[in-house]
Amino acid sequence: MDRHFLYQNAVQCVEAEIDFVEATFKQLKGRPARSLREDFCGTAQTACEWIGRHNENMAWGVDLDDEVLLWGENNNLSKLNQQQYSRIELINRNVLDCDITDLDAVLAMNFSYFIFMERDLMIQYFKSVRDSLNKDGVFFLDAFGGYEAAKELREERECDGFTYIWEQASFNPINSQMQCYIHFKTDEGVEMDKAFSYYWRLWTLPEITEMLLAAGFSTAEVYWEGTDEKTGEGDGIFTQSKIGTADASWVCYVVAEN
Numbered sequence: 001m002d003r004h005f006l007y008q009n010a011v012q013c014v015e016a017e018i019d020f021v022e023a024t025f026k027q028l029k030g031r032p033a034r035s036l037r038e039d040f041c042g043t044a045q046t047a048c049e050w051i052g053r054h055n056e057n058m059a060w061g062v063d064l065d066d067e068v069l070l071w072g073e074n075n076n077l078s079k080l081n082q083q084q085y086s087r088i089e090l091i092n093r094n095v096l097d098c099d100i101t102d103l104d105a106v107l108a109m110n111f112s113y114f115i116f117m118e119r120d121l122m123i124q125y126f127k128s129v130r131d132s133l134n135k136d137g138v139f140f141l142d143a144f145g146g147y148e149a150a151k152e153l154r155e156e157r158e159c160d161g162f163t164y165i166w167e168q169a170s171f172n173p174i175n176s177q178m179q180c181y182i183h184f185k186t187d188e189g190v191e192m193d194k195a196f197s198y199y200w201r202l203w204t205l206p207e208i209t210e211m212l213l214a215a216g217f218s219t220a221e222v223y224w225e226g227t228d229e230k231t232g233e234g235d236g237i238f239t240q241s242k243i244g245t246a247d248a249s250w251v252c253y254v255v256a257e258n
């Protein structure tokens with residue numbers, strides 16, 4: 001049982017994420033993005049995907065936790081060839097103190113920035129991202145919500161050889177703070193309880209876009225997922241939207257231009 005291996009296989013779809021970043025940047029700026037910083041990078045799987053896309057792409061991954069960075073180094077960066085490896089760097093630091101600048105794109109994915117509880121601190125983080133971007137740089141975030149997001153619940157999903165369990169253990173409507181856990185159970189019955197723990201504030205989309213604009217971004221747009229007519233489920237295609245659907249739970253991207 002390796003919690004980072006299970007996390008990568010259950011939670012992340014870095015190909016789709018980078019497809020979205022590549023296409024959206026090109027559409028907004030008329031040129032390809034080449035330099036990217038992955039904030040809250042964890043195992044830096046996304047940064048490695050970026051490196052594999054083009055031989056001029058550069059990536060920096062930033063995370064507070066040296067254990068997860070070491071895992072990423074040994075399991076993801078180790079799969080890169082020498083030329084690719086020379087274009088990526090992992091940095092063990094707080095994203096609030098990160099001085100990697102002149103970037104085309106900064107990413108804050110899997111809701112990691114929900115750790116900032118106060119509006120002032122979030123704006124401070126968003127401002128520091130803006131200072132790190134090129135004049136035509138773009139900040140990519142994701143967000144989740146819907147009426148089930150504020151519910152205490154436990155959901156199971158079958159994966160290849162194991163079960164992924166997402167638990168919203170508590171939610172406080174007064175401050176919108178929530179305790180979430182990821183648990184895993186192998187098909188052989190081995191359980192890994194509380195493999196990951198997240199204490200987050202469930203921010204709403206208007207709050208997030210307002211804070212991005214307050215931090216000085218010139219735009220802050222929501223990209224909402226389309227619906228597959230046959231299944232009624234999300235179709236994986238995110239487009240800039242002003243009106244979303246009142247789904248029980250949704251995930252979307254937020255894109256802010258410098």
Ligand SMILES: C[S@@+](CC[C@H](N)C(=O)[O-])C[C@H]1O[C@@H](n2cnc3c(N)ncnc32)[C@H](O)[C@@H]1O
Nearest residue numbers: 040041042063064065068093094095109110112
């Ligand atoms: C939800 S994981 C995200 C992993 C990966 N980016 C993804 O998309 O799945 C959150 C990560 O943020 C890191 N983290 C939390 N607070 C941080 C901070 N202030 N600065 C840098 N990293 C932080 C944690 O160590 C953890 O690896």
